Amino acid sequence: MIIEVSKQNLSDAAFVYMCSWKESHMEICSADFIEKHDIDYMTVFLSEKIERGYKIYIKYSEDVPVGIIGINPSDEEICLLYVLPEKQGNGFGNELLRFALAKCENPYITVLDSNKKAIDFYTKHGFVPAEKQQENSGEKKIFERKYVYQKQNL
Template sequence: MSSVLRPATPLDASKLGEILYRFEHETPWMPKEHSLAETIAFCDRMIAQGWITVAQDPASGQILGFCAKDGPEICALYLLPEHTGLGVGKQLLDQAKETSPELQLWTFEANHAAQRFYRREGFVETQRTNGHRNSEGLPDIEYRWQVKEMEHAT
């Protein structure tokens, strides 16, 4: 599926908040820490920082997912569950790669699908923690990606 990528606007905050809220509340191993209102406010703050790119269905206009990137750090990459495995996440990640020669992100150890996705996209595990660095207290893994010299030269 090919989606249209665009910068998020303040009007997108509620849709992005719903995507993030659904992940938290539909993922069995994820602590349920935030209300929908808190999640929307969090997305609104990331939008105000200029961090978020949304993936939108060109036909329906539906927001399918988003990527929040602060410099080289991918802070969030979430999709509607019914749109995973269709290339939307790869499209968002490819755009992030185009804007930075190296990227860094964290994912939860329990999120095996995310780990497979990031490894398939060229990310390498650099460290693991016991969860002391995140508010959820869940063990997590840092991944890094770097442009290969040959890719950079072309």
């Protein structure tokens, strides 16, 4: 079951986001920066995204929250795809991305150049590199690349 995130399930979404974000950023951010992204920080972050118009969805498997994904309707950026570390490799990422793609016409995503697993994942789904951009992670310069959706080739 994939449903839209609202006030009722915001804490589930923030929990999934926190666990998966921390695990995926551990090697590129300092311990202090990781520590700062606690459940309150993630709750406020997601809540502000929703207030700004983002649609955020959460996947439940057997009543357990396992993954989230977001769409910015204003430019069709697909973002915030995070699956709980212990639930990865079970097809939830594929399901969430297909769900979001079905709601978009010309979506794009941005992903860190260092995130090889996610790049492979998005490439399999038909995303191709668009342009290189530089982003300040808050403490060091890290490269993030934009990918546009070309075709579904799963």
